[in-house]
Amino acid sequence: MGAGHGHKLHYHGHSVVHRAPAHLKVASLLVFMLVVVATSRTWFPVFGVYLALLVAVIAASKVPPLYIVKRMVVEVPFVVFALLMPFVATGPRVDVLGLSLAEDGLLAAWGLLAKGTLGVVASLTLAATTEPRDLLAGLERLRVPHQLVQILGFMIRYLDVVTEEMRRMRVARESRGFSARSVRHWPVVARSAGALFIRSYERGERVHLAMLSRGYTGSLTPGATTPGATNATPTTAAPSSTTPGNHA
Known part of the structure; x- marks a missing residue:
């Protein structure tokens, strides 16, 4: 973003x-x-x-x-x-x-x-x-735990991503003629919600592994936790170009 x-x-x-x-x-x-x-x-x-x-x-x-x-x-x-x-x-x-x-x-x-x-x-x-x-930034200034601020930052950052994926899943169902009009269709909607949860969880794991491969140690530079930040540069030295994490 x-x-x-x-x-x-x-x-x-x-x-x-x-x-x-x-x-x-x-x-x-x-x-x-x-x-x-x-x-x-x-x-x-x-x-x-x-x-x-x-x-x-x-x-x-x-x-x-x-x-x-x-x-x-x-x-x-x-x-x-x-x-x-x-x-x-x-x-x-x-x-x-x-x-x-x-x-x-x-x-x-x-x-x-x-x-x-x-x-x-x-x-x-x-x-x-x-x-x-x-x-x-205001939460950080109020001395809210840094880890919690990071979680909120990533939640805001990926909220639109998950919402858009949910919309694409709904369009895919409707393009196949499915429309949740009665209680009998609830199991299909529930399975879609489960699939969305698994995809979001796996995406979070991949993002976390990519951060670790770039030297993430639990803290980011000031402003990197905000949704507007374009780069999440870790406070530690960046890995060299030969590090496999650079290709994650």
């Missing part, structure tokens, strides 16, 4: 939020989420204040609200779980639109939806206003 490549979650802009240091934005997100999680789910007006604060930040960032809303699909599993809680929870019941729902389940569902939605919106806002390379 060249330096010109961005991430699909990032929205290019030059607002004051975009220009803010990445490590400050990461720290602010962490503090915000700790406060949200620690807030009692019965303090309903406070959640309105949190939402207003997020709306103000999004407005200052000039990121279109629809851009954030479209990417909130990641929250769907939590929404489904929250909708089921009033039905499966025990305790006093209350009738809502002819349905018998548990009061504790309703309160728990509200807390999950409110805190989860605030967390998703805040995280998407950070991703939309921060380049991946700046985000990783």
